[in-house]
Amino acid sequence: MRRLTDFVPILAWAPRYGRAEAGCDLFAAAIVTIMLVPQGLAYAMLAGLPPQTGLYASILPLVAYAVFGTSRTLAVGPVAVISLMTAAALEPVAAPGSAAYVAAAATLALLSGVVLLAMAALRLGFLAHFLSHPVVSGFITASGILIAAGQVRHLLGIGAEGDTLPRILLGLWHGLGAANPATMAIGASATLFLFWARHAAEGSLRRAGLGRRAAGIGAKAAPLFAIAGSMAAVLWFDLGAAGVRLVGEIPAGVPPLALPRFDAALWLDLLPAAVLVGLVGFVESVSVGQTLAARRRQRIVANQELVGLGAANVAAAISGGYPVTGGFARSVVNFDAGAATPMAGAFAALGILFATVFLAPVFGFLPRSVLAATIVVAVLSLVDIGALRRVYAYSRMDFAAMAVTIVLVLLAGVEVGIVAGVALSLLLFLWRTSVPHIAIVGMVPGTEHFRNVDRHRVITSPDLLSLRVDESLYFANARVLEDRVLAEVAARPGVRNVVLMCSAVNMIDASALESLEAIADRLASAGIGFHLSEVKGPVMDGLRRSEFLVHFKGRIFLSQHEAFAALAAGAGPDPART
């Protein structure tokens, strides 16, 4: 029985909300607000949108997720990968920065919200399982490289464009001569400062005598120092006049509330991208949410997360934002700062609303190169090249899927890359199951256990051939099994009985059933018995429903040991091994 609190999780925790939780949540919200304001501006820039769009996308969506989401600590808002995907999706339909582009961004958020809600209604959360870890990891690594490379032009103050790595590099090469020295100086120092802040500041502050908590807060607040410092420098040295590109005027005020206009052609154009944005956002968010929930022994509910993220995206769409999801960096900050309930997100929304209404114009003096530096430092921490080496050592198939994802994201863009990666990982799995491992097995001495004659010292019998097929039997491998069984029998003239050990057969489809009948017929006409052992319950149920058992003349043994006891004559150590 599902209850109302399953659909609106806020009803489960809000009634017991007390002073202690409020204290924790307010503190976490303050930290997150400080982090979200510059991130919102930066990611909006990455998506090709006006800076305030990033702030708008960090208000109402947080409230929507607080009502419908199941993670206690997930922080929702604009994230790097989704911003990049937004730019890639909108680039063909409108000119970046134009009013049509802003409207299309809201439409994309609405569509991906609706897609997520529809997936929740159809209980399709399991679809996210089809994105394998290596593909997701490769996608995030490649996106990080692509995003960082794309920001270099802002660090140099040049106008290069491009949405794939070769085009970005070519653009940088051509534009290099026009680089602005003041912009470069600011960009380089901001990047170095932020790298230090992320990787070494906490240690330095603690060595300087600060307490653990204060040092942590200090390190988290570093971007704020970079931003405040750079704005002070802009005003003091009049860097705008020196050619340093600034964020420019940001209108102050509450987000505009409006539903995106219906435009059938645009909606159809954006739908495939909306599905991808929704799915990728869902996978990113759920993996962050699960990691954090596990640390505190909490649980998140995948299907309800679809509702939470869907609501957050619809909220982004009606308040002038663009697609959002649960971000890794900010969620960890929220968690570390001690957020107790989703109310922390609602408080952060209030903080950002305050900043949007009262502080927005101030950020107009922020150099774009400083925002670019915050993006570069954030996304490079997502790049995990070592994962390629680890995956390669374990599985060539996983490595192939990961490498193809990375290469195609870099060379052909995010959408092509992720679709090709998922397709390849599925095709490789199918190919793998179509060439099953088939072992000849014998009895491990002193046990009733049967293992591969090539790997273990086992007992076999010259007139009994026991084959273990290590795969479900279905159309793609049915013929392979047929050929292999007949070849093995042809190579052993003394064989009187063949037993197919089905401990690894989890399914037999209609095509494979025909192959089993063909094998039985061929062996029968050669005077050889064909039997099955260790057929699993669900598989046996299927055989009983078919006409297979009517014609099948062999026996079906509960265990391979029973089959061996009944059929093996003159058993002894496997001659191939002695």
Add this chain to the structure above:
Amino acid sequence: MRRLTDFVPILAWAPRYGRAEAGCDLFAAAIVTIMLVPQGLAYAMLAGLPPQTGLYASILPLVAYAVFGTSRTLAVGPVAVISLMTAAALEPVAAPGSAAYVAAAATLALLSGVVLLAMAALRLGFLAHFLSHPVVSGFITASGILIAAGQVRHLLGIGAEGDTLPRILLGLWHGLGAANPATMAIGASATLFLFWARHAAEGSLRRAGLGRRAAGIGAKAAPLFAIAGSMAAVLWFDLGAAGVRLVGEIPAGVPPLALPRFDAALWLDLLPAAVLVGLVGFVESVSVGQTLAARRRQRIVANQELVGLGAANVAAAISGGYPVTGGFARSVVNFDAGAATPMAGAFAALGILFATVFLAPVFGFLPRSVLAATIVVAVLSLVDIGALRRVYAYSRMDFAAMAVTIVLVLLAGVEVGIVAGVALSLLLFLWRTSVPHIAIVGMVPGTEHFRNVDRHRVITSPDLLSLRVDESLYFANARVLEDRVLAEVAARPGVRNVVLMCSAVNMIDASALESLEAIADRLASAGIGFHLSEVKGPVMDGLRRSEFLVHFKGRIFLSQHEAFAALAAGAGPDPART
């Protein structure tokens, strides 16, 4: 070591070719020639091509297959399904019957020949395994219905068009008023006669006193009687003047030898269809060839069949033909008539060449409705509606793939239907493996064998949870396993150890490896041991290559029985069952 005879099988049998084989082959060739001439005309009409194209496609391709093919009895030439696919592929690029249409048909044959040869070079014959039996069976049934429905207009003598069932029926409905009585009379009597010939003639002739062999030949020659009789009627009653549509002038002479002209745009347009035509033809041909080879204890080699069919299609392309493959009906006739070697095909080619050079103009007086009747009777014998019921009883998944193939072939055409059927069967398999069957197992008393506690009376221990997961562990099901293991443990507070029995795990990919690590971590933090048993050799090799075993604190048991002996305390009959 592969030898020249593997690539050119004719070298293996030709040196030993003697008088006995020649006698058998000549007789079979005569029968097949009689059958192939009207079929060639009919299928060319089905493909929207001039009638002589069907004859041309029945000469050189047979010789090419005789040289390169491995089946002793397969008869290659135009077939119904491939003719329908040819019409569907050419319809968008040229007007049926036009010179451009004829040239495009030859191009399609060339491309599908090249595709087949390329698949042979890349050893991609296994791709045919991905067409499941239910999908192929559904495709042939639906194509048969579609072809038969499409021929009704010729039986009625009206001009209705259409390439999907609704459009065909609509066209017939609108054209019904214009039906020609003479055409209908000829069409109906030819259809009834041919149905009788196919299903009852042999019995009637034997009851009339003919020997078994003579009766068989008489029945096979029935189409010839229908053709000769109808042509006599045309000439006698001057039916052409009565509005009966005739085949019309057929030029006599040898097939024109020429390579199709290179046209990049056309080749690109036709390539997808060429891949489909090649694959479907290959699957049809190989299944016919395998069925016949099995009856005589011969073998066909799938990869060399690609070469044989590829060569046959290239031969069709350079001699004014269109795509060909091994046909079911004519191969069975060839087999039954006693063909001993592929030389029968070469002799049949000579027979058809003779008919093309000397008899072609005679067939100009043949009514189209008689050709339509031969097609209808031939394809309706391929329709197997009972297969739907049998597959439904055994497997809902296979049934779904088959039903979707049938419905889409009828409603959206052959290409959409087969592609959707293959895609759906693959997706259903993936979905099936993404929700694995997981059983709690206990020891079958008196054995070392472990089975599902829900299906067998077994011995379990309250402090040991033994789970058998019935699927390879990979990204699509890794999370499901994680959730299930943790849920089962949460429901059993007394559990001290968990053993995952891996007898059905044929692969663990990188994503699943992370899930196993996550499960081990979660159980360890709850003070519960996590162990594996019956890990297969190839899977264990993979684990050894990874860092999994470095962190893994549990034990890996050779058999589940060993694990039970080491870890179970207070074992007894499973309480859930006693």
